Amino acid sequence: MQLRIEESIIHQFYQNDGQVGLRLAPSALTEDDQLHDLLVELTDVYTSKPAKGYASFIKEGEEGEPGPFPEQLTSWYDGQLDFVEFSQQSAKLLLEELQNYNLLEAGFLLVTRYQHISTEYLLVCFLPVKEGVTINPDLAVDRSSQLDITKVQLAARIDLTEWKTAPESERYISFIKGRAGRKVSDFFLDFLGCTERLNSKAHTQQLVDSVQEYAKQSELENEQRQALSKAAYEYCDDQWKQGDTVKIKDLSEQFAEAYPAEKSFESFSKDFAEQNSRELVDDFPADKSTLRKLVKFQGQGGGVSVGFDHTALGERVHYDAATDTLTINGTPPNLRDQLRRYFGIDS
Structure with missing residues (x-):
C-alpha cells in the first residue's frame, strides 16, 4: 500500500x-x-x-x-x-x-x-x-x-x-x-x-434481495440466474477490495450488457425498494459477509451447519420443499474421512 x-x-x-x-x-x-x-x-x-x-x-x-x-x-x-x-x-x-x-x-x-x-x-x-x-x-x-x-x-x-x-x-x-x-x-x-x-449490512442485504428477485422476474434460466448473481458478487467484491462503494447505476449497466431486459436493474431496484418500504441508496459500502449470499447458501441451527455454492444446487445438492429435505451427493473429503473413522469403516 x-x-x-x-x-x-x-x-x-x-x-x-x-x-x-x-x-x-x-x-x-x-x-x-x-x-x-x-x-x-x-x-x-x-x-x-x-x-x-x-x-x-x-x-x-x-x-x-x-x-x-x-x-x-x-x-x-x-x-x-x-x-x-x-x-x-x-x-x-x-x-x-x-x-x-x-x-x-x-x-x-x-x-x-x-x-x-x-x-x-x-x-x-x-x-x-x-x-x-x-x-x-x-x-x-x-x-x-x-x-x-x-x-x-x-x-x-x-x-x-x-x-x-x-x-x-x-x-x-x-x-x-x-x-x-x-x-x-x-x-x-x-x-x-x-x-x-x-447500515452497510442492511443495504447489502437489500441489494442481494433485489438481484435475486430481478433474476426471477426476468425469467432467466437457472444457469443465467447463477451467472447474474455471480457477476453482481464479483463487481461488489472488487469494489469492497478497492475500498470503493457499490454503485447501483454501474451494476445496472453491467447487467444490461450481459442480459438485456425491458426494465433496467436500476429502475427495478427503485420499484422493489418502494414495494417493500425500504430506503434505496444509490451507492454504499458493501458488507463482505452479506455479499456471499449472492453465490452461497449457508445456515445453521439445531446443531447443524450447512453451506454450499449456488452452482451445486440441482447438481450435487437437491432440495425437496415438500419434505424440507436436503440431499447431498458426495460429501467433502475431510467430512467423509471423519464419518468413516467414526463408524469404523476402512478407508
Whole structure:
C-alpha cells in the first residue's frame, strides 16, 4: 500500500490495582521503516475487516452527546492545537470513557495522520496486547508483551478530506463493528462523539434481495440466474477490495450488457425498494459477509451447519420443499474421512 505518514503517536493504557492508567507520549514518533510497516499492516487488517460501520459526528439538535472530540479535532486541524497536544487530549478523553464504562483495557492508543493517493486520513486505533514467549540474547526463555494487530476491534478512520470538503456527508467516519453481542463499537463511537448513519449490512442485504428477485422476474434460466448473481458478487467484491462503494447505476449497466431486459436493474431496484418500504441508496459500502449470499447458501441451527455454492444446487445438492429435505451427493473429503473413522469403516 502506497501511503505517506504525516504525524503519528502512541500512548499507553495499563492496569494497576484494578484501575486503568495512562502514560502519555511527550512527542510524536519518528517515521522509520518499522513505523511504516506497522501502519501498512494495521491498515491492511482494518480494510480486510468484513463488518464496518459508517458514521459522522453528532450535530447540534440531534439525539446523543457530541462530546469534546470533534471540537478537539477541529482545533487541531485549524492549527490551534499541535498534533501531540491533540492526541494527548484524545487519550485523556478515552481514559474517561474507559473509567465511565468500567472497562479495564490494557493496550496502546495509536493516532496517525496519513495520506493515501489523494485522500488524507486520521486513524484512531486501540491496539491490544498479548503475552508471548521469546528467547532473549542469553538464549533463555522470557515472557514478553506484543501487539495483537489481528485482534483489533476498537478502530475508526476519519476521512479528513471528505470531512472538510463535504461536512454534510454521513459516512466520512468508518469503524470496525463489534462482534455479535458486544457493544465495543458503541463505546468507541461515544468516545469519538459520532453516530452510525449508514447500515452497510442492511443495504447489502437489500441489494442481494433485489438481484435475486430481478433474476426471477426476468425469467432467466437457472444457469443465467447463477451467472447474474455471480457477476453482481464479483463487481461488489472488487469494489469492497478497492475500498470503493457499490454503485447501483454501474451494476445496472453491467447487467444490461450481459442480459438485456425491458426494465433496467436500476429502475427495478427503485420499484422493489418502494414495494417493500425500504430506503434505496444509490451507492454504499458493501458488507463482505452479506455479499456471499449472492453465490452461497449457508445456515445453521439445531446443531447443524450447512453451506454450499449456488452452482451445486440441482447438481450435487437437491432440495425437496415438500419434505424440507436436503440431499447431498458426495460429501467433502475431510467430512467423509471423519464419518468413516467414526463408524469404523476402512478407508
